[in-house]
Amino acid sequence: MVQATSSPDTTEDTSTQQLPGARRDGASPDAAGLGRARAAAFVVPSMVLIVLFLVLPAAWTIYLGITNYRLTGLAAAHPEIVGLDNYTTALGDDRFLTSLGLTLQFVIGSAVIGQAGLGFAIAWTLRDRRGFVRRVVEAFVLLAWILPGSVVAFLWIALLDRDAGTLNAVLHTPGAAWLLDHPMLSIIVFNTWRGTAFSMMLYSAALGNVPPSHLETAKLAGANTWQQLRDVVFPRIRGHILTNLLLISLWTFNDFSPYLITAGGPEGKSEILAVYVYKVALSGGQLGFGSAISFLMLLINLVLALVYLRMLGRRKEEA
Amino acid sequence: MNTTVSHLLGRIGRYVFLSVVLGFFAIPLLWLATAPFDSTPKITTSMPDFALDNFRALLDNPYAVESLLNSVWLAGGTAILVVVFAALAAYALSRVRIPGRDALLYGLLLLSSIVTGTATMVPLFELAFRLNLIDSRLGVILIMSGGLLPAAIFILKDFMDSTPTSYEESARVFGASPLQIVRHIVVPLVRPGLATVAVWAVANVWGNFLVPYLLLRSPDKAPAAVIMYTLYTEGGQADLRLLSTFSLLYSLPVVLMFIFVSTRYGFRFHGGIKR
Numbered sequence: 001m002v003q004a005t006s007s008p009d010t011t012e013d014t015s016t017q018q019l020p021g022a023r024r025d026g027a028s029p030d031a032a033g034l035g036r037a038r039a040a041a042f043v044v045p046s047m048v049l050i051v052l053f054l055v056l057p058a059a060w061t062i063y064l065g066i067t068n069y070r071l072t073g074l075a076a077a078h079p080e081i082v083g084l085d086n087y088t089t090a091l092g093d094d095r096f097l098t099s100l101g102l103t104l105q106f107v108i109g110s111a112v113i114g115q116a117g118l119g120f121a122i123a124w125t126l127r128d129r130r131g132f133v134r135r136v137v138e139a140f141v142l143l144a145w146i147l148p149g150s151v152v153a154f155l156w157i158a159l160l161d162r163d164a165g166t167l168n169a170v171l172h173t174p175g176a177a178w179l180l181d182h183p184m185l186s187i188i189v190f191n192t193w194r195g196t197a198f199s200m201m202l203y204s205a206a207l208g209n210v211p212p213s214h215l216e217t218a219k220l221a222g223a224n225t226w227q228q229l230r231d232v233v234f235p236r237i238r239g240h241i242l243t244n245l246l247l248i249s250l251w252t253f254n255d256f257s258p259y260l261i262t263a264g265g266p267e268g269k270s271e272i273l274a275v276y277v278y279k280v281a282l283s284g285g286q287l288g289f290g291s292a293i294s295f296l297m298l299l300i301n302l303v304l305a306l307v308y309l310r311m312l313g314r315r316k317e318e319a
Numbered sequence: 320m321n322t323t324v325s326h327l328l329g330r331i332g333r334y335v336f337l338s339v340v341l342g343f344f345a346i347p348l349l350w351l352a353t354a355p356f357d358s359t360p361k362i363t364t365s366m367p368d369f370a371l372d373n374f375r376a377l378l379d380n381p382y383a384v385e386s387l388l389n390s391v392w393l394a395g396g397t398a399i400l401v402v403v404f405a406a407l408a409a410y411a412l413s414r415v416r417i418p419g420r421d422a423l424l425y426g427l428l429l430l431s432s433i434v435t436g437t438a439t440m441v442p443l444f445e446l447a448f449r450l451n452l453i454d455s456r457l458g459v460i461l462i463m464s465g466g467l468l469p470a471a472i473f474i475l476k477d478f479m480d481s482t483p484t485s486y487e488e489s490a491r492v493f494g495a496s497p498l499q500i501v502r503h504i505v506v507p508l509v510r511p512g513l514a515t516v517a518v519w520a521v522a523n524v525w526g527n528f529l530v531p532y533l534l535l536r537s538p539d540k541a542p543a544a545v546i547m548y549t550l551y552t553e554g555g556q557a558d559l560r561l562l563s564t565f566s567l568l569y570s571l572p573v574v575l576m577f578i579f580v581s582t583r584y585g586f587r588f589h590g591g592i593k594r
Contacts, residue, residue, distance in 0.1 A: 042411035053465025
C-alpha cells in the first residue's frame with residue numbers, strides 16, 4: 001500500500017523535471033506531441049481523486065485504528081493515540097471473533113460454493129448448447145446480477161416473508177420464519193442469487209478455450225465427467241479459476257448488502273464484518289475501534305490478493 | 320447398453336439441474352415483473368389481477384419519484400467525471416513513455432480492489448465531514464469516482480493502446496493541439512470503450528447503497544437505493560404494492576441499458592477482468 005501511495009508522486013516528479021514540451025521535437029516524439037508536462041496534466045485530475053478518496057482513506061484507517069476516537073452526540077472528541085489497544089480488545093472480543101467466523105462462512109458459502117460452484121456448473125452444463133435454452137438460462141442469471149442490491153434484498157425479504165412469502169411457505173410451516181431461523185443461509189442464498197452471473201460468464205468464456213477434441217479423447221478413453229474435469233478442464237482454466245476466486249472472494253468479503261436483508265440480526269447471528277464495522281463505528285460512534293477492525297479487513301484483503309497473485313505468478317512460471 | 324443408460328441418466332440429470340437453476344433465478348424475477356400490476360398483491364402464486372393503481376400510488380409518494388431523479392444525477396455525474404478523467408489519463412499513459420507506468424497501473428488496480436468502501440467507511444465519513452461534503456451530492460459523486468477511476472483507466476488504456484497513432488501524428492502535423500486531437504480523433508476511435516466504462520460506472524452508482532447511505536442526511540437528496548431501503552424497513556409492515564412497483568421502476572433503467580449495450584456491442588469482458 002505504501003509503495004502504491006508514493007508511485008503517483010514519483011511519476012509526476014519525473015515528468016515535471018523534463019522541460020515542458022521538450023519532447024515535442026525530440027528524438028522519439030509521442031504521437032500527439034503531448035509532452036510529459038501535458039501528459040502529467042491529463043493524469044493529475046484522476047490521481048487527485050484516487051489519492052484523496054482511495055489512498056488517503058486507507059492510510060487514515062491505520063492512524064484512526066490506533067486512537068480512541070469516539071463520536072459522542074454530534075461533537076467529535078479529540079482522538080488520543082492508544083497504541084494497539086483496539087486490536088487487543090478486538091481479539092479478546094467474542095462479538096468480533098463470531099463476526100470473523102460468520103464472514104468466513106459467508107465467503108465460503110456464497111462466493112466459493114455458491115457463485116463459483118454454481119456458476120461453473122451452469123457454464124459446464126450449457127457448454128455445448130447454442131440457442132434458446134442457453135439464452136434463456138443466461139438471461140435470467142444475468143438479470144439477477146444487474147438488478148440493484150436494494151431491489152434484490154427486498155425481493156428476498158418478500159419471498160421469505162413470515163406470513164406471505166411463497167418460499168417461506170414452501171420451506172416451512174406457515175408462521176415459522178425462514179429469514180429469522182436461518183439468517184446466515186438466507187444471506188448466502190441471497191448473495192449467490194445476485195452474484196452467480198459473473199462466475200458463469202467467466203467460466204463460459206474459459207470453457208470456450210478448452211479444445212473439444214481433448215474432451216472427446218478423454219471420453220473415448222473412458223474418463224467419467226469428474227475425470228474429464230480434473231485431468232482436462234481444470235488444468236487448462238486454472239488461471240481463470242484463480243482470478244474468479246480472488247475477485248468474488250474480495251467482493252463477498254467486503255459486501256455490505258447483507259445489511260439490507262437482515263441488518264446483522266437476529267441477535268447478531270448474521271453479523272458479518274462489513275455490518276459489524278458499520279454498527280460499531282458509524283451507528284455506535286466508536287470510530288477508533290471501528291477503524292482498527294477496518295484495518296484488519298484491509299489486511300485480509302491484501303493477503304487474499306497477494307496469495308492469489310503469487311499462485312498466478314507461479315502458474316505463469318511453470319508455463 | 321450400459322453406456323446408453325448412463326448417457327440417458329446424464330441427460331436427465333442435466334435437464335433437472337437446468338430446471339432447478341431456471342426456477343431459482345426466474346421465480347423472483349417473474350414475481351418482480353408481475354407484482355406491480357397486481358392490485359391485491361400477496362406473495363402467493365395467484366394470477367395477478369392487472370391494474371395500474373400501484374403506479375398512481377407511487378407517484379403520490381414524493382420521496383420515491385424524487386429519489387429516482389437523485390439516482391440519475393448521482394449516476395450521470397459520476398459517469399461523466401469518470402469517463403472524462405479516465406480518458407485523459409488513459410490517453411496520456413498510453414502515448415507517453417513513463418518508467419514504471421504499467422506497474423503503477425497494476426498497483427492502482429490492485430489497491431482499488433483491496434481498498435473498498437466497506438473497509439474504509441470510517442475515514443471516508445471523516446473525510447467528507449472535514450471537506451464539508453456531508454449531505455452533498457457532489458461528495459458522493461467524487462468519492463464514487465475515486466473508487467471507480469483505477470479500473471476505468473485500466474480498461475480505457477487497453478482500448479487506446481490498440482488504436483493506431485498515425486491519425487494523431489498527421490493531425491499534429493496540421494497543428495492540432497493535444498486536446499483537439501483527443502476530442503476529434505481519439506474519442507471517436509475509442510467510443511466503444513468509453514461507452515463500456517460509462518455504462519459500468521452508471522450501473523455501479525445506480526445500485527450502490529453504502530456511500531449515499533453514509534453521506535446523505537436529508538431524505539430529499541437520497542437516491543433510490545436508500546429510499547427503497549427506508550421504505551421497507553420503516554413502519555414495520557412494508558407496503559408491498561408500493562415497494563414492488565418502485566422496485567420495477569428502479570430496476571428498469573439498468574435493465575434497459577444492459578439490453579441496449581449487449582445488443583449493440585455484444586457483452587464481453589474487458590481490460591482488468593479479461594486475462
